[in-house]
Amino acid sequence: MEASETGMSNAASFLAEDDGTVVCAAVQAHMGLLLLIRRLSLAARAGRLCHYRGSVPGRRPNKRRDFAAGVFNIQRDYFGVKAEPPIFDDCDFETRFRVPRSVFRRIYLAVKDEPFFQQRINTTGPLQAHPLQEVVAAFRVIAYGEATDRSDESVRLSRSTVAQATKLLLELIVRRWETTYRRCPNQSELKEMMERNAERGFSGCLGSLDRTHWEWH
Secondary structure (H helix, E strand, C coil): CHHHHHHHHHHHHHHHHHHHHHHHHHHHHHHHHHHHHHHHHHHHHHHHHHCCCCCCCCCCCCCCCCHHHHHHHHHHHHHCCCCCCCCCCHHHHHHHHCCCHHHHHHHHHHHCCCCCCCCCECCCCCECCCHHHHHHHHHHHHHHCCCCCCCHHHHCCCHHHHHHHHHHHHHHHHHHHHHHHCCCCCHHHHHHHHHHHHHCCCCCCCCCCCCCCCCCC
Protein backbone atom coordinates (compact mmCIF):
# COMPACT_ATOMS: atom_id res chain seq x y z
CA MET A 1 0.00 0.00 0.00
CA GLU A 2 2.80 2.36 0.95
CA ALA A 3 4.67 1.54 -2.25
CA SER A 4 1.53 2.32 -4.26
CA GLU A 5 1.06 5.65 -2.46
CA THR A 6 4.75 6.46 -2.98
CA GLY A 7 4.44 5.71 -6.67
CA MET A 8 1.34 7.90 -7.00
CA SER A 9 3.11 10.70 -5.11
CA ASN A 10 6.11 10.48 -7.42
CA ALA A 11 3.86 10.47 -10.47
CA ALA A 12 1.95 13.51 -9.19
CA SER A 13 5.19 15.32 -8.51
CA PHE A 14 6.47 14.48 -11.99
CA LEU A 15 3.24 15.65 -13.61
CA ALA A 16 3.28 18.87 -11.59
CA GLU A 17 6.84 19.61 -12.65
CA ASP A 18 6.03 18.73 -16.25
CA ASP A 19 2.93 20.97 -16.20
CA GLY A 20 5.00 23.86 -14.90
CA THR A 21 7.50 23.44 -17.71
CA VAL A 22 4.76 23.26 -20.32
CA VAL A 23 3.00 26.34 -18.92
CA CYS A 24 6.26 28.29 -18.83
CA ALA A 25 7.02 27.36 -22.42
CA ALA A 26 3.49 28.28 -23.50
CA VAL A 27 3.70 31.68 -21.79
CA GLN A 28 7.07 32.38 -23.39
CA ALA A 29 5.73 31.40 -26.80
CA HIS A 30 2.65 33.58 -26.32
CA MET A 31 4.75 36.59 -25.25
CA GLY A 32 7.00 36.09 -28.23
CA LEU A 33 3.98 36.01 -30.52
CA LEU A 34 2.61 39.22 -28.99
CA LEU A 35 5.94 40.98 -29.45
CA LEU A 36 6.10 39.80 -33.04
CA ILE A 37 2.58 41.09 -33.73
CA ARG A 38 3.48 44.43 -32.16
CA ARG A 39 6.63 44.75 -34.28
CA LEU A 40 4.68 43.91 -37.44
CA SER A 41 1.96 46.42 -36.51
CA LEU A 42 4.50 49.20 -35.90
CA ALA A 43 6.27 48.38 -39.17
CA ALA A 44 2.97 48.44 -41.08
CA ARG A 45 2.03 51.78 -39.49
CA ALA A 46 5.42 53.25 -40.37
CA GLY A 47 4.97 51.98 -43.93
CA ARG A 48 1.59 53.66 -44.22
CA LEU A 49 3.00 56.94 -42.96
CA CYS A 50 5.91 56.78 -45.38
CA HIS A 51 3.65 56.04 -48.33
CA TYR A 52 0.97 58.61 -47.49
CA ARG A 53 0.72 60.92 -50.50
CA GLY A 54 -2.68 62.55 -50.17
CA SER A 55 -4.73 63.13 -53.32
CA VAL A 56 -2.85 62.32 -56.50
CA PRO A 57 -4.11 61.34 -59.97
CA GLY A 58 -4.70 57.62 -60.38
CA ARG A 59 -5.59 56.86 -56.78
CA ARG A 60 -9.00 55.90 -55.44
CA PRO A 61 -11.25 58.99 -55.53
CA ASN A 62 -11.99 60.78 -52.27
CA LYS A 63 -15.47 61.11 -50.86
CA ARG A 64 -17.39 63.94 -52.45
CA ARG A 65 -17.18 66.28 -49.45
CA ASP A 66 -18.61 69.73 -50.08
CA PHE A 67 -15.93 71.91 -48.45
CA ALA A 68 -17.88 75.09 -49.22
CA ALA A 69 -20.87 73.69 -47.31
CA GLY A 70 -18.63 72.91 -44.35
CA VAL A 71 -17.33 76.49 -44.20
CA PHE A 72 -20.85 77.86 -44.57
CA ASN A 73 -22.14 75.69 -41.71
CA ILE A 74 -19.39 76.92 -39.40
CA GLN A 75 -19.90 80.57 -40.30
CA ARG A 76 -23.69 80.30 -39.98
CA ASP A 77 -23.55 78.54 -36.61
CA TYR A 78 -20.80 80.49 -34.83
CA PHE A 79 -20.05 83.73 -36.71
CA GLY A 80 -23.16 84.70 -38.69
CA VAL A 81 -23.65 85.16 -42.44
CA LYS A 82 -25.30 87.89 -44.54
CA ALA A 83 -25.66 90.25 -41.59
CA GLU A 84 -27.57 87.58 -39.66
CA PRO A 85 -26.46 86.81 -36.09
CA PRO A 86 -24.92 83.40 -35.44
CA ILE A 87 -27.15 80.59 -34.23
CA PHE A 88 -24.96 80.00 -31.16
CA ASP A 89 -24.08 82.97 -28.93
CA ASP A 90 -20.84 83.70 -27.07
CA CYS A 91 -21.78 81.43 -24.17
CA ASP A 92 -22.50 78.53 -26.53
CA PHE A 93 -19.26 79.20 -28.40
CA GLU A 94 -17.17 79.05 -25.23
CA THR A 95 -18.98 75.88 -24.17
CA ARG A 96 -18.31 74.18 -27.50
CA PHE A 97 -14.67 75.22 -27.89
CA ARG A 98 -13.67 75.81 -24.26
CA VAL A 99 -12.18 79.21 -25.20
CA PRO A 100 -13.72 82.68 -25.84
CA ARG A 101 -14.12 83.93 -29.39
CA SER A 102 -11.17 86.31 -28.92
CA VAL A 103 -8.80 83.43 -28.05
CA PHE A 104 -10.12 81.32 -30.92
CA ARG A 105 -9.61 84.21 -33.34
CA ARG A 106 -6.06 84.78 -32.10
CA ILE A 107 -5.14 81.14 -32.61
CA TYR A 108 -6.87 81.00 -35.99
CA LEU A 109 -5.02 84.08 -37.28
CA ALA A 110 -1.73 82.59 -36.10
CA VAL A 111 -2.26 79.20 -37.73
CA LYS A 112 -4.12 79.96 -40.96
CA ASP A 113 -0.95 80.80 -42.90
CA GLU A 114 0.93 77.67 -41.82
CA PRO A 115 1.67 75.36 -44.80
CA PHE A 116 -0.71 72.58 -43.75
CA PHE A 117 -3.63 74.91 -42.97
CA GLN A 118 -3.42 77.05 -46.09
CA GLN A 119 -6.21 76.47 -48.58
CA ARG A 120 -4.70 74.92 -51.68
CA ILE A 121 -5.88 73.58 -55.00
CA ASN A 122 -6.09 69.81 -55.17
CA THR A 123 -4.03 68.04 -57.83
CA THR A 124 -7.32 66.95 -59.37
CA GLY A 125 -8.53 70.57 -59.67
CA PRO A 126 -10.94 71.64 -56.89
CA LEU A 127 -10.10 73.71 -53.81
CA GLN A 128 -9.17 71.86 -50.65
CA ALA A 129 -10.47 72.56 -47.15
CA HIS A 130 -10.55 76.06 -45.71
CA PRO A 131 -8.31 76.76 -42.67
CA LEU A 132 -11.40 77.52 -40.58
CA GLN A 133 -12.69 73.96 -41.09
CA GLU A 134 -9.42 72.41 -39.91
CA VAL A 135 -9.09 74.68 -36.88
CA VAL A 136 -12.71 74.09 -35.80
CA ALA A 137 -12.37 70.32 -36.19
CA ALA A 138 -9.11 70.31 -34.21
CA PHE A 139 -10.65 72.40 -31.44
CA ARG A 140 -13.56 69.98 -31.12
CA VAL A 141 -11.14 67.07 -30.70
CA ILE A 142 -9.15 69.00 -28.09
CA ALA A 143 -12.21 70.30 -26.22
CA TYR A 144 -14.27 67.10 -26.12
CA GLY A 145 -11.68 64.39 -26.72
CA GLU A 146 -13.96 63.11 -29.47
CA ALA A 147 -12.93 60.81 -32.31
CA THR A 148 -11.32 62.45 -35.31
CA ASP A 149 -14.16 61.36 -37.61
CA ARG A 150 -16.90 62.59 -35.27
CA SER A 151 -17.25 66.03 -36.90
CA ASP A 152 -17.16 64.82 -40.50
CA GLU A 153 -20.85 65.58 -41.04
CA SER A 154 -20.49 69.25 -40.03
CA VAL A 155 -16.99 70.32 -41.06
CA ARG A 156 -16.71 67.89 -44.01
CA LEU A 157 -13.17 66.66 -43.32
CA SER A 158 -11.68 63.17 -43.33
CA ARG A 159 -10.37 61.42 -40.24
CA SER A 160 -6.73 61.66 -41.33
CA THR A 161 -7.01 65.39 -42.05
CA VAL A 162 -8.58 66.12 -38.65
CA ALA A 163 -5.95 64.02 -36.86
CA GLN A 164 -3.10 65.82 -38.60
CA ALA A 165 -4.71 69.23 -38.01
CA THR A 166 -5.08 68.47 -34.29
CA LYS A 167 -1.45 67.41 -33.96
CA LEU A 168 -0.10 70.44 -35.80
CA LEU A 169 -2.40 72.87 -33.98
CA LEU A 170 -1.24 71.60 -30.58
CA GLU A 171 2.39 71.84 -31.65
CA LEU A 172 1.91 75.42 -32.86
CA ILE A 173 0.13 76.46 -29.65
CA VAL A 174 2.97 75.08 -27.52
CA ARG A 175 5.64 76.58 -29.77
CA ARG A 176 4.02 80.01 -29.97
CA TRP A 177 2.60 80.56 -26.47
CA GLU A 178 4.45 78.21 -24.13
CA THR A 179 6.74 80.96 -22.83
CA THR A 180 3.74 83.23 -22.24
CA TYR A 181 1.18 80.96 -20.60
CA ARG A 182 3.25 78.13 -19.12
CA ARG A 183 5.79 80.25 -17.27
CA CYS A 184 5.78 80.61 -13.48
CA PRO A 185 3.84 83.66 -12.25
CA ASN A 186 5.91 86.58 -10.95
CA GLN A 187 5.48 88.14 -7.50
CA SER A 188 3.00 90.77 -8.72
CA GLU A 189 0.79 88.14 -10.38
CA LEU A 190 0.99 85.88 -7.31
CA LYS A 191 -0.12 88.74 -5.08
CA GLU A 192 -3.02 89.56 -7.41
CA MET A 193 -4.20 85.91 -7.47
CA MET A 194 -3.98 85.62 -3.70
CA GLU A 195 -5.98 88.82 -3.20
CA ARG A 196 -8.63 87.77 -5.73
CA ASN A 197 -9.09 84.37 -4.09
CA ALA A 198 -9.20 85.96 -0.64
CA GLU A 199 -12.10 88.16 -1.80
CA ARG A 200 -13.91 84.98 -2.85
CA GLY A 201 -13.50 83.50 0.61
CA PHE A 202 -10.44 81.33 -0.12
CA SER A 203 -7.73 83.08 1.86
CA GLY A 204 -4.28 81.62 1.19
CA CYS A 205 -5.50 79.74 -1.91
CA LEU A 206 -3.40 80.16 -5.04
CA GLY A 207 -5.75 78.40 -7.45
CA SER A 208 -8.59 75.89 -7.72
CA LEU A 209 -9.30 72.93 -9.98
CA ASP A 210 -13.02 73.14 -9.29
CA ARG A 211 -15.50 73.57 -12.15
CA THR A 212 -13.08 72.36 -14.83
CA HIS A 213 -14.20 70.00 -17.58
CA TRP A 214 -11.24 67.64 -17.16
CA GLU A 215 -11.77 64.23 -15.65
CA TRP A 216 -9.26 63.70 -12.85
CA HIS A 217 -8.23 60.29 -11.55
